[in-house]
Amino acid sequence: MKKFMAALGTVVLGFGVIAGIGTYVAAAKNDPGLTSATPAGTYTAPDGKSYPHYTLHLNTYPNSTFGGHHGADGGAHPDWVSYGLAGEFGEPLTQASTGTNFVVPPHSAVTITIWQYDSGETLNNDFFAKIRGTVGNTATLVERYDTKSHSNATEAKTITQIPHDQVGHTFTIHGIADAKDQVFVNVPLPMANDDEVSAAEEEGGFTQFPSMMTFTIITGDEGEYVWNCEFPCGDGTVARFGNAMSAMSYMSGHWIVRA
Ligand SMILES: [Cu+2]
Numbered sequence: 149m150k151k152f153m154a155a156l157g158t159v160v161l162g163f164g165v166i167a168g169i170g171t172y173v174a175a176a177k178n179d180p181g182l183t184s185a186t187p188a189g190t191y192t193a194p195d196g197k198s199y200p201h202y203t204l205h206l207n208t209y210p211n212s213t214f215g216g217h218h219g220a221d222g223g224a225h226p227d228w229v230s231y232g233l234a235g236e237f238g239e240p241l242t243q244a245s246t247g248t249n250f251v252v253p254p255h256s257a258v259t260i261t262i263w264q265y266d267s268g269e270t271l272n273n274d275f276f277a278k279i280r281g282t283v284g285n286t287a288t289l290v291e292r293y294d295t296k297s298h299s300n301a302t303e304a305k306t307i308t309q310i311p312h313d314q315v316g317h318t319f320t321i322h323g324i325a326d327a328k329d330q331v332f333v334n335v336p337l338p339m340a341n342d343d344e345v346s347a348a349e350e351e352g353g354f355t356q357f358p359s360m361m362t363f364t365i366i367t368g369d370e371g372e373y374v375w376n377c378e379f380p381c382g383d384g385t386v387a388r389f390g391n392a393m394s395a396m397s398y399m400s401g402h403w404i405v406r407a
Pocket residue numbers: 229316317318377378379380381399
């Protein structure tokens with residue numbers, strides 16, 4: 149009986165731990181809102197085909213104090229890295245109430261610009277250093293974008309990959325889920341200058357010179373997909389895959405293709 153009780157105790161303890169983890173994950177405040185891409189006329193692809201054109205402007209931050217969907221105080225986890233909505237020149241959209249669930253029309257061209265304000269390090273898997281699933285499997289990179297003068301501080305260049313040890317975050321859409329068309333998109337976002345990121349953070353702001361990546365995705369049939377960051381950015385957790393990395397509304401969200 150003593151053995152049985154001990155075994156039972158272990159099982160009960162196990163359930164307790166699992167329930168605890170579930171509660172912990174669910175406690176991260178979710179972003180239930182949807183952000184629709186902005187109509188932008190017609191896009192002509194390199195193969196000559198025309199598509200309805202849409203745009204999305206996003207930022208990635210070293211913490212959640214930018215306001216937006218986390219709130220003015222940075223929400224439940226102000227020190228977690230996060231995605232957020234951006235304005236025309238990479239400025240934080242501090243009043244936005246959504247930021248990580250995107251609705252885009254089917255069979256359309258969606259041009260996404262991401263300003264990356266965080267420092268970075270090495271990917272677990274260098275697969276994610278290559279640009280995949282965009283028009284031409286390329287992106288346009290500005291290594292230093294000047295958010296004060298709204299201009300490129302370094303020349304824009306067309307690239308197919310970035311060094312795997314200089315990654316801030318990634319924007320990665322996974323294809324399975326409930327969709328008819330399979331989709332895989334991966335865009336690595338280069339790190340900003342480490343010292344400038346730290347200096348700005350100490351003053352409670354963000355670097356003046358984020359990196360800027362622009363790329364276009366041609367959407368297929370309607371369906372719901374997930375996107376994630378694939379750079380291990382959950383600082384202070386096992387293999388850095390917890391916290392922001394495993395939380396919706398920070399480094400993960402929905403990609404909804406819908407008319
Ligand atoms: Cu990340």
